[in-house]
Amino acid sequence: MQVGRTVLVILVMALAVWVWLGDFQPDLDDFEPNDRKMLFVGIEGADWERMVAYAAQGDLPFVQDIQERTVVSFMDRTEGASMIPPGMHPTKTWATITTGQHPPEHGVHLLPVPVQGSYEEVPATSLHRRKLAVWEILSRFGVKVAVVGGWGTWPAEWVNGSLVSERFFLERFDLGPFGSHGHPDFGSVPDSYRQGAKHLTYPEELDAELTASLAGTEEDPFLRKLQTLSEQETDATIAGHLKMLMGAVRSDLKVASATQHLLEKDPELRFTACFFHSVDVAAALFYKYDDPRKWESHKDPRVRRQLDPMLVPRYRDLVRGTYGVLDRCIRRLMDQAGADTTLAVTSGHRFGPHLGGNARSMNLNPVLAELGLLKYDAEGNVDYANTRCFDRPMQPWHLFRLLSLNYEGKYPSGFVPRVDDTKEAQTAAWKPVFDQLARVTVAPPWRDIANGQTKNILFFAHYFQQEHMGMGIYTMFPPETRVRFPSGKEMGIDELFVRKDQSGRHVDGGFLAVTMPGDEGRRASKRTTPFGKEYAFRVYVAPTVLALFDLPRGHEEGEMAGDALYWMMDSDDAQWAASRRVPSLESAIRRSQPGTPLGDRHLELLGHLRELGYLPAE
Secondary structure, three states, X not given: OHHHHHHHHHHXXXXXXXXXXXXXXXXXXXXXXXXXXXXXEEEOXXXXXXXXXXXXXXXXXXXXXXXXXXXXXXXXXXXXXXXXXXXXXXXXXXXXXXXXXXXXXXXXXXXXXXXXXOOOEEXXXXXXXXXXXXXXXXXXXXXXXXXXXXXXXXXXXXXXXXXEOHHHHHHHHOOOOOOOXXXXXXXXXXXXXXXXXXXXXXXXXXXXXXXXXXXXXXOOHHHHHHHHHHHHOOOHHHHHHHHHHHHHHHHHHHXXXXXXXXXXXXXXXXXXXXXXXXXXXXXXXXXXXXXXHHHHOOOOHHHHOOOOOOOHHHHOOHHHHHHHHXXXXXXXXHHHHOOOEEEEEEEOOEEEEXXXXXXXXXXXXXXXXXXXXXXXXXXXXXXXXHOOEEOOOOOOOOOXXXXXXXXXXXXXXXXXXXXXXXHHHHHHXXXXXXXHHHOOEEEXXXXXXXXXXXXXXXXXXXXXXXXXXXXXXXXXXXXXXXXXXXXXOEEEHHHHOOEOOXXXXXXXXXXXXXXXXXXXXXXXXXXXXXXXXXEEOHHHHHHHHHHHOOOOEEOOOOOOXXXXXXXXXXXXXXXHXXXXXXXXHHHHHOOOOOOOHHHHHHHHHHHHHHHHOOOOOO
């Protein structure tokens, strides 16, 4: 009996301790970051294994130098498993990486967002992201930060330091993915996007300072090589690709110069982030020259004909040359930051060969025009006054299309009488459109790999989203495919969907490479990935950065979907970081509430975006 009472007392005491610990909620002020310095580099489309191979051949000397202090984790390596090509929506990808949250939580789903009361679309903004970015969390803990050129960072929000949005480079230098040089995956932004832009930097006066500091042409030997090749090229398509790559390289050089300026200006910086996109452009356009064997040995003669062997020697080095530019940029930034700086390099996807040659613009407006649902005027522009529904042009290559009904009152030249927002009414309004689209057939038929069925329809999926309808287009049609409309008219697949000369395709498989200084880095580089954790996910990056600064993550649902990659760290540091939690970073930092620097700035920017129509009015 006495033993039973003793056990009961112990259980009660344990329960009391457990309840007390459960009620204990440490404040953010209970945590103090360490004095680590970090350079965080995002490279769109980079492949770490390719970088290591180039380094071994002497092309990336900085990457070669740091390997003995670098630990690497590969992310999302499930090639072929994703229906939506990774990287096609880079704002979504980088929001996932920098918040540690999946798109349903952070709120950024697409690159383009509609302008209210307009037919235009613009790139998603910083305020479309609902969750805290890692630099906002670090700022709250007093870490001095600088952020340069990140996707979806305009308008520039408050940070404890400096933020230079991606739109700064567009407005001041016509650079960045939306500059006049273009990008392989995006259409053109509307002219109105270049007007009325405020808050390009934080603080505001940094705009004029950097504009003056960065004036002039960026110099790099690879850029001069591209200029020479461009002047010699007579093929209009390749010349356009070279121009696009030159613009991307100039953009990245400008981003590197802006980052170096901030590092020189403020020695107290502890987290400095910059983002590059030229590798994404180079790999998309010149992949086949970098690795021609896949085309030369292909069994299909049509694929072999896509590679001109005479051009291989001329353009073989363009992909590795672009990596070389960034290798030099990162070395320059690390030299400025100091030998005690931790380097974190990450990418959300890599590239593989696009052998099918069937990459096309999947914009459905030509199909809608053949069905009589959309009209063009004499200049070839959409005549919205006589158009029932329309597609969105900003991402012409995306295989999921979001069609919109041209409702009266919602759009300036509304053609369709407005109905209420009930699901039944919206479905009824879409039915005549869907019925016509469903009757568009193709020959020869295609085999659905999801269920093995043979089909002769143009689309593989559809869904209704209130006043919009999503349509998924099967993209693997061979060039001889014919499209038949309900009227009996036939057209070749390439007449409807313009082909693009792009030999690289986005595939899953980003990475996080962390190079630590001194002995810390040498110990880390000898670690092997724990069994069962061969691959991480994009949501692991932000909590890993926090852990490296000895800072907690919130443990409430929706705070961060991923956990830190503790195996990258020394065991004592990892155990310490793994045990540190706060109930909620979101509620403590209050991103959108007045009374804090971040909250006050957020409300100011919110008003500006509502004025422009980028966010709906309250």
